[in-house]
Amino acid sequence: MTVPRGVWAATPAIKGPIKIGYQAITSGTLAGYGEFHKYGVDMAVEEINAAGGIAGQKVEVEFRDSTTKGDTAIENCRYFVDSWGADFLAGIDSSGQALAIAPVIERLDRVIIITHAATEKLTEEMVFKKGIRQIFRISTPTYQDGHAAAFLAKDLTAVKWSTVSPKYEYGFTCWKMFQDTLGKLKPGVSFVAESFAPFGTTDFRSHINTILDANPDGLYSTEWAGELITFVKQAKEAGLFEKIKHVMFPVGAAMDVLEGLGKEMPDNIWISGRYFFLYPNNKTNNEWVARFRKRWNHYPAYVSETGYSSIYAFKAAVEKAGSKETKAVIQALEGMEMDSPAGRRVFRKEDHQAIYDVPWGKTITDPKYPFKVMGEQKVIPAKEFFNRPPFEGAGTSPPF
């Protein structure tokens, strides 16, 4: 008997290449973010292709500038799927964009893994309530910035809290989450001043005056990227860190901020992010950080890690499903566990949010690094504070 050949040969279940359309900000004041994403994504593609690809097929990534506008993000998604033939999508920095593309993703019927946009509404409203099952998020949502900060703040001696935060959805939501949660965890705290700075603020001096006027003992600020750098410098000039002892920056552990401020970041500031390169202190992460530094001569930013891991998540899901069809891959991703530099991640079935731990820590000077790092790391397990949406039923309602 002869072996069937030609058209009779077993056709592979997955026909390559596996095409992933990735978008992040590569222009304007936040252009650095796109570069950080790209480092992680490129590294994952190089590694995966060198090791034989995804299910034997080569991975191809096309990278596009998302700017910060919703319609550009939508346009990119359409281009990736309709013109370029993407199997999967990933990326997105801004919450507004994430919400804007949700209905488009449903129509295009491709899985997208969000790697930065943090709005909890994406997973709670779009995925859980509206049932747009094509959306997954591998990075932490606003729960990390709002709830976790409050869990930490309840053990601090500060009782009068204030904020300087960005004047848009993200800044408002995080501050509200922080107030609601801390208010429940520690009755008696008060929130004495708030000042919201429009996007692109380069002069925080009036905002700083608002805070100093209220004489608080705690400051919570979700300023991020370059604006956080500017804010810290100007707050330092005004003597704010001498007057306020308890300061929390939920996105302060971003590499652009830490490297940008260098020694000028004050000590004893609580910082966190979506991932920090010194956590978890295990073989997988340490080796990855070493490889990353060798490849790019940089420490990995958090979006480098989430970008990197998003490509590996597609690999794991496609190989688990034995297919790259949207439906099969969604099924594979739901509840999927994966190891990553950031530790073990589980994609929660109900809202497609990846559950994983990111530490909070206090800034310290470490002679090994030219910038401040997280000392006194405090890990609040994600499953304890990632808002539990109603799907977990009675008896599981959160204590906050």
Next chain:
Amino acid sequence: MGRERQLVQSVVHVCLAGLSAGMFIWLVASGLTLIFGVLGVLNFAHGSFYMLGAYFCFTVLRHLGENFWIGLLLGPLFVCATGLVVERFFLRRVYPLALPYQLLLTFAFVLIFDNLVKIAWGGGSLSPPSMDLFGGSIPIAGRKFPVYNLFIIAVGPLVAIGLWLMLERTWWGRIIRAASSDREMASALGVRVPALFTGVFVFGSWLGAVGGGLAVPYVGLLTPGMGDTIIIEAFIVAVIGGLGSLKGAFSAALIIGVLSAFGTRYFPAFDMFLIFILMAAVLLWRPQGLFGEAR
């Protein structure tokens, strides 16, 4: 602390913040206004000169040590060369064309410069080390205020006086005023108008670049798109003051700086809104701006 003292402290510091913000914008708006007043060109790329001024100043600092004043002196000179090329080889060709052509051309330069900066310095933001200029901060009314910002508050009026003296009291100033009010006549009287225009444009670019250099310690951050936000504010200042009027731009910058500082502190819900209300009110009352001449 008594409530009254607290209020005084607050008001004093909001005023200081407003004054320094206003004078900072004036430094950028002065070059924009001068170029419009003399050449009649609405130069979108002025924000790019500001950005380039900051980047060149930063680079000089990095290579020639930490002396900020040397950076501020040398950095903007590179931008003068850029301004010269832009005027001599590009802008000059569109003077006879309608305003939209000038806008498009200068806008194209904004995009080009933004990308050149990304190529040369990288897409991320650059954070210059804080410089201990004038000894940091001093206590004013019970709160710290950086001496550098007091310096900005002082530099603004000095630039205004300098420009006024130059335009009103020097031979060059008379020639510039003559050429700006009647090109043909000035040219018939033997003024080399094209060369004069190049000179004014380069000088205006230098003013923008000095603003950028001063921004290095003031803002504390350099980003590839940093010129785009400042150009809008500078345009608002120029329009409220009356396009082409230096006196107008100076007053408008002062008003806007202080008004937005008070807005941010005492009426946070309306902070940007106040500026636009002011702009709308001024333009309804005096369409030519505060000190503009009706055309």
